[in-house]
C-alpha cells in the first residue's frame with residue numbers, strides 16, 4: 472500500500488527529511504525538559520522556583536505540542552500529495568517559503584491574512600492595492 476507515492480519530487484523528499492529531523496529535535500528537547508522537571512523539592516524557595524519553571528515548561532510544551540502537530544500534519548499532507556499547496560488559495564507555495572518553513576500550510580499572503588484576521592477578529596480597511 473506504500474507504493475502509491477511514486478511521483479514525489481526531490482524537493483518534497485528533502486523537505487520530508489527536514490520535517491522528520493525537526494520532529495526528532497522537538498521530541499528530544501521535550502524529553503530533556505521533562506527530566507529537568509522531575510526533581511524532588513524540599514526547600515520552599517526551590518518550590519517557588521520550580522513552579523515558575525513549571526509554568527515556563529508548560530508554555531514551552533504547548534509550543535512544542537503545536538510544532539509537533541504542524542510537522543505531523545505536514546508529513547500527512549506529503550502522504551496525501553496535497554503538500555506544498557496553500558490551504559486557502561490552493562496555489563503552490565513558493566519553494567523559498569517551504570525551505571524556510573517546511574510545515575507551512577499557506578502561502579505568505581494567505582498566512583498573513585489569516586493572522587491579521589485572528590488578531591483583529593476582522594479585516595481592517597488596509598491599503599492593500
Ligand SMILES: [Zn+2]
Nearest residue numbers: 557560578581
Ligand atoms: Zn494562499
